[in-house]
Amino acid sequence: MISIGVIGCGHWGPNHVRIFSQLPGSKVVMCADLDDKRLAAMAALYPQLQTTKNYQDILNNPSIDAVVVALPTNFHFKITQEALLANKHVLCEKPLSLSAQECLTLRDLAIGQKKHLMIGHIFVFNQGVVRLREYIKNGELGQIHYANSQRTNLGPFRYDVNALWDLAPHDVSIFNYLFDGAPISVSARGHKCLGGKLEDLAFATLDYPNNIMINIHVSWIDPKKVRHITIVGDKKMVVWDDLDIEGPIKLYDKHVEKTDVYYATYGEFQLLSREGGIMIPKVGINEPLKNQAQYFLDCINNNASPVLSDAQKAYDVVRTLSAISESINKKGELVKL
Ligand SMILES: NC(=O)c1ccc[n+]([C@@H]2O[C@H](COP(=O)([O-])OP(=O)(O)OC[C@H]3O[C@@H](n4cnc5c(N)ncnc54)[C@H](O)[C@@H]3O)[C@@H](O)[C@H]2O)c1
Structure with a gap:
């Protein structure tokens, strides 16, 4: 005990x-x-x-x-x-x-x-996020193009750290877990919409190895509580909605294909969207x-x-957040990690 x-x-x-x-x-x-x-x-x-x-x-x-x-x-x-x-x-x-x-x-x-x-x-202990990692690792999604994360709500406000340091440790720890390490570089904008000393809004773009682009949107001033991640691969796409307790994961059998048809007039391949079904897997609801x-x-x-x-993972999260803060202070300049 x-x-x-x-x-x-x-x-x-x-x-x-x-x-x-x-x-x-x-x-x-x-x-x-x-x-x-x-x-x-x-x-x-x-x-x-x-x-x-x-x-x-x-x-x-x-x-x-x-x-x-x-x-x-x-x-x-x-x-x-x-x-x-x-x-x-x-x-x-x-x-x-x-x-x-x-x-x-x-x-x-x-x-x-x-x-x-x-x-x-x-x-990293959320079964929905664990499932996202499985889809990436087992190749279900194919090569990842990009991901987008939204973590917004009206408050709760903090007075010790800004919205980035309050909310984005979650997103950064998730993406570091999904892609096995910290990003290579970041750029970000933040805003003090309410006129206080701390940013209540941030948009950050993180570049991970293999040309994977991630966008993170965190905000204390948004009409809706959202905990949402979309990951787009070249085979399939997945959406995780942490607030949807019935089916937090939706796997979309959708992708874009280049046809073999050659258009002499345009000299380019035609892009076709392939639309399959949507799978809603059973995900454990352990707290x-x-x-x-x-x-x-x-x-x-x-x-x-x-x-x-562990603390090494925390180091990767904190140095990523520090780089995002630096970029916010430099009005969106690219910061390398
Ligand atoms: N994992 C999550 O989803 C999650 C959710 C919310 C908060 N958090 C984290 O939990 C931590 C606390 O957040 P919170 O929302 O509970 O904050 P809070 O401000 O509601 O609570 C902090 C408490 O610490 C007390 N305190 C301050 N200094 C102290 C001291 N020296 N000795 C003893 N008590 C002291 C305060 O009186 C207060 O009751 C933060 O790091 C936050 O990021 C994590």
């Missing part, structure tokens, strides 16, 4: 408390938050749970094996570092840091401490956060590195 402490019980931390309380191989011993109301809410839900305003109580508790860091991004590096130094395994929420170099510092510290450090790149938590526990129990979502 692995004992867990959760630091940060705002919007997202309570989901970690719920999941680790439900899984048979773990229990949540203590949670920390600066806000008394959040602690009172947690104590009301979980009478056995100890609560504290001082996260050091979790780090100093020898019965706690692992810590979840569900704090605003600015605290991730400092508290993850302290938790590793206190000999705890750590599951830190995304993004691991605002600095790629700090991700490497934490990676090396975890190795030195012989502790597992995992990052909450939750979408991604539960899959992520179980993977973390399995890695601790088997002393296996959490390669699906």
